Amino acid sequence: MMTSIKSISRKVLPIVGVAAALSCNKRDDPADLKEHEEISKVSLKFKDLANQTVQNADFINGSMVLPVVLSKDKSYAVNIEYFQKEKDNTYTSMNSEIIAEKNDHFMVFQFVGQSIEVKRVIAGDQRTDGNIVGLSSIWKPTSTAASGAFGKIKLIHQPTSVVMNTPSVDNQQGSTTGGETDIELTFTLQ
Numbered sequence: 001m002m003t004s005i006k007s008i009s010r011k012v013l014p015i016v017g018v019a020a021a022l023s024c025n026k027r028d029d030p031a032d033l034k035e036h037e038e039i040s041k042v043s044l045k046f047k048d049l050a051n052q053t054v055q056n057a058d059f060i061n062g063s064m065v066l067p068v069v070l071s072k073d074k075s076y077a078v079n080i081e082y083f084q085k086e087k088d089n090t091y092t093s094m095n096s097e098i099i100a101e102k103n104d105h106f107m108v109f110q111f112v113g114q115s116i117e118v119k120r121v122i123a124g125d126q127r128t129d130g131n132i133v134g135l136s137s138i139w140k141p142t143s144t145a146a147s148g149a150f151g152k153i154k155l156i157h158q159p160t161s162v163v164m165n166t167p168s169v170d171n172q173q174g175s176t177t178g179g180e181t182d183i184e185l186t187f188t189l190q
Contacts, residue, residue, distance in 0.1 A: 039155070039183045041083040041091050044068070046139070049075045059185050067188035068151065070116065070141045078137050079123075080107070082155065082183070095135060098155075099124045105155060105182075106162040107134030109173040113149025114189045115142045117171040120164060131164040134174065149189040155182040 046055040046068065057068050070076060082098060083091035098105050102125050109118050117140045125133035156162075160178025167173065 038084065039082045039094060040085040042153075042183065042185055043081045043083070044187075045077075045079045045081075046070070047077040047079075049077055049138075057187065059187070062183075062185070064185075064187050067190040069190045070114070070139065070145070072141050072144045074141065076139045077121075078139050080135050080153070098133065098135065102133050103127050103129075104158050105133050106131065106159050106176055106179075107174060108154045108156060108176060109134070109137075110152040110154075111149070111173075111189070112152075113146040114144065114151075116140065116151070117142060118173050119170070120172045120174075127162070129162070131162050131174075132172075134172075137172070145189040151187050151189050153185045155184075156180070157182045 040061055042059040044057040044059075046057070047053070048055075055069065057064055057066065082094040084094055086092055105125075106127075109116075118134075119138045119140075120132040120134050121136040121138060122132055123136035125135050127133065156176045156179040158179045159176035161176065163175045164172050166175040
């Protein structure tokens with residue numbers, strides 16, 4: 001009897017192990033696939049609030065050709081849209097998904113070589129903690145761009161904590177602890 005139990009165990013345990021491993025494969029779950037889709041394009045739209053001219057900057061697979069030109073003491077309405085690339089090579093906006101999951105997302109802005117004040121604008125992306133994700137904002141450069149100036153935008157997924165008013169309530173570049181970076185863009189400022 002002992003031999004038959006060992007024999008069955010040797011045959012059944014490997015099959016159970018393989019079945020368990022296959023059943024735990026999250027790739028079979030469409031919701032999990034959707035959650036891990038990659039952002040392959042980001043569009044930034046800068047609208048000069050004084051003369052209404054628009055400057056567009058597209059990042060495709062992390063690179064951008066043209067610099068962003070922001071003049072000192074002007075104000076710009078900035079709208080950021082995230083896209084995923086489909087199998088047919090078209091792009092689908094992911095902003096509605098980010099808004100639907102706003103409590104799981106937050107954007108952080110950083111500028112080196114040019115001082116820019118950021119004021120976040122609610123665009124359906126206000127989290128339940130009162131912080132605004134940052135899909136829309138007003139940027140006001142308070143200096144001209146130095147040689148080598150650049151900006152950085154990070155979209156953070158599931159941050160442990162967020163602070164919109166970093167460094168101040170009038171300059172909401174934001175900060176986070178924890179979480180993972182969904183995408184980080186770096187662009188030249190002139």
